[in-house]
Amino acid sequence: xxxxxxxxxxxxxxxxLMEQVKHAVETGALxxxxxxxxxxxxxxxxxxxxxxxxxxxxxxxxEGVIELRHGSGAFLKASSESRARVIRKAQMAMESMIxxxxxxxxxxxxxxxxxxxxxxxxxxxxxxxxGTERTR
Amino acid sequence: xxxxxxxxxxxxxxxxLMEQVKHAVETGALxxxxxxxxxxxxxxxxxxxxxxxxxxxxxxxxEGVIELRHGSGAFLKASSESRARVIRKAQMAMESMIxxxxxxxxxxxxxxxxxxxxxxxxxxxxxxxxGTERTR
DNA sequence: TGTAGTGTGTCGGTAAACTAGTACACTTTA
DNA sequence: TAAAGTGTACTAGTTTACCGACACACTACA
Numbered sequence: 001x002x003x004x005x006x007x008x009x010x011x012x013x014x015x016x017l018m019e020q021v022k023h024a025v026e027t028g029a030l031x032x033x034x035x036x037x038x039x040x041x042x043x044x045x046x047x048x049x050x051x052x053x054x055x056x057x058x059x060x061x062x063e064g065v066i067e068l069r070h071g072s073g074a075f076l077k078a079s080s081e082s083r084a085r086v087i088r089k090a091q092m093a094m095e096s097m098i099x100x101x102x103x104x105x106x107x108x109x110x111x112x113x114x115x116x117x118x119x120x121x122x123x124x125x126x127x128x129x130x131g132t133e134r135t136r
Numbered sequence: 137x138x139x140x141x142x143x144x145x146x147x148x149x150x151x152x153l154m155e156q157v158k159h160a161v162e163t164g165a166l167x168x169x170x171x172x173x174x175x176x177x178x179x180x181x182x183x184x185x186x187x188x189x190x191x192x193x194x195x196x197x198x199e200g201v202i203e204l205r206h207g208s209g210a211f212l213k214a215s216s217e218s219r220a221r222v223i224r225k226a227q228m229a230m231e232s233m234i235x236x237x238x239x240x241x242x243x244x245x246x247x248x249x250x251x252x253x254x255x256x257x258x259x260x261x262x263x264x265x266x267g268t269e270r271t272r
Numbered sequence: 273t274g275t276a277g278t279g280t281g282t283c284g285g286t287a288a289a290c291t292a293g294t295a296c297a298c299t300t301t302a
Numbered sequence: 303t304a305a306a307g308t309g310t311a312c313t314a315g316t317t318t319a320c321c322g323a324c325a326c327a328c329t330a331c332a
Contacts, residue, residue, distance in 0.1 A: 104226075
């Protein structure tokens with residue numbers, strides 16, 4: 001299984017690892033009861049400090065995603081129904097859009113900023129719509 | 137002009153501000169010679185420390201995006217030809233895709249992770265393709 | 273069945289990075 | 303020329319990442 005980190009992005013490494021684990025769950029790559037890579041092997045694979053992996057695993061446990069067992073390992077907790085189907089459709093749609101936009105000359109950085117801003121706008125719209133609903 | 141920050145994302149605030157400024161340039165909202173909001177007004181608007189704004193502005197200056205003039209302000213430097221047209225097309229395409237995927241039941245977090253991973257994969261593909269070109 | 277070795281998570285301390293607070297210095301304006 | 307506006311610099315606190323040792327669980331062997 002592939003976990004991806006970008007050490008030069010400025011985003012804290014432990015947050016990136018948390019996102020990767022959650023994504024693996026969402027796509028069905030990891031399921032209930034599965035064991036996560038050990039702290040030391042994940043650290044080696046991603047070239048980061050074991051304690052940083054611990055930090056990510058601790059947060060994931062606090063959020064109820066995994067369970068840490070001293071001396072045994074880190075395991076996926078039961079989650080609600082798999083979202084893999086809808087996630088995979090989104091992946092395919094996103095992949096083709098990204099290919100197209102990169103082909104049209106956008107850079108990865110430009111694309112990243114466009115996405116972040118459009119998503120922020122969509123979130124704001126939803127918040128406004130929810131507020132409007134409430135005041136009816 | 138709207139700059140957006142998400143203080144709870146874990147991403148350093150100064151990096152987020154840098155991204156917002158670059159995005160404003162890309163979309164044409166800011167152009168050569170324009171003055172950026174002052175350090176204090178940007179800090180107030182975004183509810184962050186003036187020194188954090190300084191940190192972002194300093195990095196942007198180091199990258200050649202803006203120019204800081206002691207006692208006068210922060211100004212946009214000349215850039216290559218505006219990318220606004222291609223960026224706007226990307227914004228529209230991205231906006232409609234995001235609306236559609238959110239409507240299909242994805243959460244913002246899931247969407248963010250899908251995008252980050254598909255972009256990382258696309259980057260890897262391009263690196264591999266470039267390497268293959270070189271070895272010919 | 274007990275013990276040693278291996279595997280795996282936990283903990284405390286330190287350095288670097290990020291953020292905030294406050295005072296100083298340059299430029300512009302009235 | 304003084305006041306207001308704007309960037310610069312220093313210090314302190316918090317967060318992130320790393321380093322090394324400790325403790326629990328599992329496995330193999332006598």
